[in-house]
Amino acid sequence: MDWDKLRIFHAVADAGSLTHAGERLNLSQSAVSRQIRALEESLGATLFHRHARGLILTEQGELLFDATRAMTKRLEAAAARIRDSEEEVFGELKVTTTTGFGSLWLVPRLAKFYEKYPDLKIDLMLEERVLDLPMREADVAIRMKEPSQADLIRKRLMGVRMRLYASPDYLRMHGAPEVPEQLTAHRLICQNPRAPQVSAGASLVAHLMTYQPHSTLTVNNYFGVLQGVLAHLGIGVLPEYLSHDFPEMQRVLPEVESNEVPVFLAYPEELRQSRRIAAFRDFVQAEIAAQRRQQRGKAAE
Secondary structure, eight states, X not given: OOHHHHHHHHHHHHHTSHHHHHHHHTOOHHHHHHHHHHHHHHHTSOOEEEEXXXXXXXXXXXXXXXXXXXXXXXXXXXXXXHHOXXXXXXXXXXXXXXXXXXXXXXXXXXXXXXXXXXXEEEEEEEOSSOOOTTTTSOSEEEESSOOOOSSEEEEEEEEEOEEEEEOHHHHHHHOOXXXXXXXXXXXXXXXXXXXXXXXXXXXXXXXXXXXXXXXXXXXXXXXXXXXXXXXXXXXXXXXTTHHHHOTTSEEEXXXXXXXXXXXXXXXXXXXXXXXXXXXXXXXXXXXXXXXXXXXXXXXXX
């Protein structure tokens, strides 16, 4: 099968238009159209339904687009490995993690990473949906459970527990509960039970709800929960790693916490030799180790 025709087909399928594909490929619309017709003739199949508002893939076109999309991802992976030199870390690195961990832990630390690797471009995707690493939806992921996808290299970074925190102002105004039963006099701030979240956190929230808090504020991510705590709205259920960066928060009911949530870093096997991923992995591990040392130092004081 002609690679050039497949490249043009992929551009048309992705753009949904002969004109837009031609602009991307620096080809005329008529040249693109001729290549598509020739490909359809060689396959003996119609690849597009042609409408006034654009092109829609036929069933056969969808099958071919799935194949060219996979080929494109593999070629991008190969190109990324080729671009990684022995001495430099540059290019684009696509990182995915959860909204809470990404916005509250990772982003505030990236200044040091950019100082070391100023030519690196990071595309950070914060969402609860698990992206497909083997299909290169992202290069590297940090997730709150061990990834189940095949052909991934996995590294356990740390374990996290969900705990209860409140601001000093809130506790001065409302007092600190000494036993869980006293939550009936407080507002509980937590993730919405319907929002995607780690099962250990959901289980802890379900348990706390049995004590019938006086009021609740539910948010669909931990960033919102943290803002509620810092605004003195109530007692929040938050991951323990936030206590390092927000030391003004005070832990409430220290005997109450979730089961441990494992945090994993993962990336495709085919990117094992990537200098960019190695640099990012080593940076994250070093930051976690530094945080642990500081926490041990405070505990020893």
